[in-house]
Amino acid sequence: MTRLTLKGTPVYTEGHLPVVGHEAPKFTLTGKDLVDVGLEQFGMQRKLLNIVPSLEMPTCAASLRRFNDHARQTPGTVVLSISHDLPFATQSRIDAAQLDRVVALSLFRSPHFARAYGVDIVSGPLKGLTARAVLVLDGHNRVLHAQLVREITDEPDYALAAAALTRSC
Template sequence: MSQVTFKGTPVQVAGTLPSVGEKAPAFTLTGSDLSDKGLDAFAGQKKVLNIFPSLDTGTCAQSVREFNRRANELDDTAVLGISMDLPFAQARFGGAEGVDDVVMLSAFRHSEFLDDYGVRIADGPLAGLAARTVVVLDADNTVRHVEQVGEIADEPDYEAALKAL
């Protein structure tokens, strides 16, 4: 278990983050068309997993916008926006914001993802959602970068994540 803060108040995060150098846990999540999408759907590509609590917060929305802005400059890389938001909300946000270069995926049917990646917020007002975390994988699904943002209301270090590619 780790600890981060939400607006300065400590909250516990259950599980253990993947470690740099290890293979990423396989996962299944739900796409905007309600189909299951696994890690294998992005085989042969590098991956940036932008994991966040909800698109209904300003910081989460900004992180998706920023990764979307930078994604079109990345070769052979899939940027995945992962939250517990329903696929309908993710699709609505993507359409309204012009998010074309981030694949939105929901853990609403596959919450084991939160445990497998060590990002489930265990207490506080956001309990059950994902802590803001960025995991970068190479084309072979080896973890190259992990950042669990210490203050959930802060944005991730985009430069460090993209440098790991």
């Protein structure tokens, strides 16, 4: 178990964040048209996985805007917004905010993803949702950067994620 906090109160996750230098675990999540989507659908693009509890949380929505800007500056990059939110609802928020580099993916039919990626919250008021994490993958889905945000209400380290995207060019 990994100890995180939610507004200073301890919460725990199970699983392990993928390791830098290793291939990211394969997954099947649900896209905006309720179709199965996996990493292979994004080919050789760099992928920034923005894993969040819910886009209803202001910090989660803010991170999407920032990562969309980073992806615009790094050709060949897609941002995958991963949460338990329904994918068509998330995608409509993304479209309304004109986040052209972001794809909404939902965990609502994928019970194994959260544990495989070390973000499965197993205690506290957000039990059943995911912790906040950011991973940057190269075109071969090798992990270039991985951050599990220790305080769930905090924003991730944008500079480190952006640097990983730049290194992978």
